[in-house]
Amino acid sequence: MKFVATIDGQAETVEVTGDHGRYRLTLGGEVWEVDARLTAQGIYSLLIDGVSYVADVTDREGACVVDVGDETYVIQVEEATRYIIRTKGGAAGGHAHQVLAAPLPGKITHVAVTVGDAVKAGDTLLVIEAMKMENEFRAGTAGTVAEVRVQPGQAVNAGDVLVVID
């Protein structure tokens, strides 16, 4: 069964097979053999390559909040077909399309690209100032700048779409 997990604004496809506590998951191009037990409601014991993890999974406003190790992750999980319908193609569309959304609130101090520019992976797209630091954001893939939705001086909220690369 295929799922799409969205974490920190990134959508990843995850495939699950198996049953009775033994699963094989494919994510990020890797295959994970997992021995899972539910030890109490919402608390999973996972054994992966002999390493033991305890993951505390709770539901909060439709998202999964997972406590594992000393970290907390907020993850949206959807069955893949539903995700594709909802996003009209989404990440599973296979199209090299990059949407740069603001990962944090701040102020745009510099925009390095304009619509139509060809960019390489690693090229600077823009700079956001937040908490007194200038944070540079770079293209994740090569492509052409299709949209620039912000200009210098503009305040942005986390999640705002800033630049779209086709």
Added chain:
Amino acid sequence: MTMRAITKVLVANRGEIAVRVIRACREQGIASVAVFSEADREALHVLMADEAYPIGPPPATESYLVIDKLVAVAKAAGADAVHPGYGFLAENAAFAEACAAAGLVFVGPPPAAIRAMGDKTAARRIARELGVPMVPGTLEPVASDAEARAIAREIGFPLMIKAAMGGGGKGMRLVRQESELEAALRMARNEAGAAFGDSAVYLERYVAEPRHIEVQILADRHGTVLHLGERECSIQRRHQKLIEESPSPVVDAAMRARMGEAACRIARAAGYVNAGTVEFLVDPEKNFYFLEVNTRLQVEHPVTEMVTGIDLVREQLRIAAEEPLGYSQADIAWRGAAIECRINAEDPFGGWLPSPGTITGLRAATGPWVREDSGAYEGYTVPRFYDTLLAKLIVWGADRGAAIDRMTRALAEYRIVGIRTTIPVLAQIVAHEDFRAGRFSTQFLDRIMPALTSERGRLRSVAVIAAVLAEYERLGHRTLPEPPPATQDAWRLGHRRGWRRA
């Protein structure tokens, strides 16, 4: 000499340092006045001070950096002194002058000393005259990009761009090759302008694998200048310190005396008064080079307090009141080892991006020889306008090993929920064998981050697996074995649940 009575202090700052100064005032029976921007009405320093007054909109340039507003509030509140903390206007001579002109005691050095030392290029000229060794670079700020390019070619790459009026890593950039110079200059100038109200920068040769070691000095108005030993501040990211300790694992008594003597010489030459810090780079052969003087209290001052037993903020206030220090260099003794970890609202495994937001859960570390200097509390919303520093966790141990063990324990106790912080990466650094062995330079963190990040990537994948399996179950694949009867460790589960109330 007349003594100036200080009875009420305006703290021209915010966050943990404002809280630190308020505490020192309270311990000496001095009243405290806080100031706050519109983003800081609920900040801890406002809650803790005796009085608090608004000073304008959230951007620091319209509030914490506006000299006239601060002086007006100080006068209206009947304060007789102003403590600037660090950052903001702490190293701004015009602010010190404005305080003096309004009849307020500025808790810091005289304006002339701030000018002489606070301007890094002027400080470099003084150090050169005194024959204190230093790193090659410009003795004047660079005026234009063209001039910077010409000078950069002379110095050679890689080089450092530094803010002339800077400190704390702001406005500082490493430039590896000429093609990066222009963009780096622009970002350094922007950062310097935003942080210090002055965008002048200078260039300095880059020293490979250096340690950053600084010396704390105290100088009173009666001619006593002494040093309180060194702080090792080599664990840095983006040129900003993350972990500091005293003593340094590489400095012995003889080297401490030599560095301390050089620091005091520079302070005397500049007519320095109050607390200050002389920063040095130390190369792998233990040669030290003068870097700059910070004419203020440092973020990392607590490690010096822990090993010397001297309350630096109290001494700052006494010196400002024109009291003599009352002790000499021979009276300074160092005992044990202290370490400080900076807990910042940043995502260490997400490129150190700032992580403003609401702290939904907070449990600070406590226990034997643990000190927490914090500006945060549970329910507090970290604004996006200011520095990411939330709190400092400081421990003392009889020796360095004991201090590391104690810090490991304290970091494990410290929980912050709701925003990302540096706690997980701090825990991994103090557990690193090279850190424990004292084998590191300012490059250390950059070097080990890829390995730490990939470990974190694995944890992230495990979280995704757990979330997907939970959804798989929910969709009717009841394939997981039934949970065993309730025999789990109730304390542990109860504790975990406590942290789920997000």
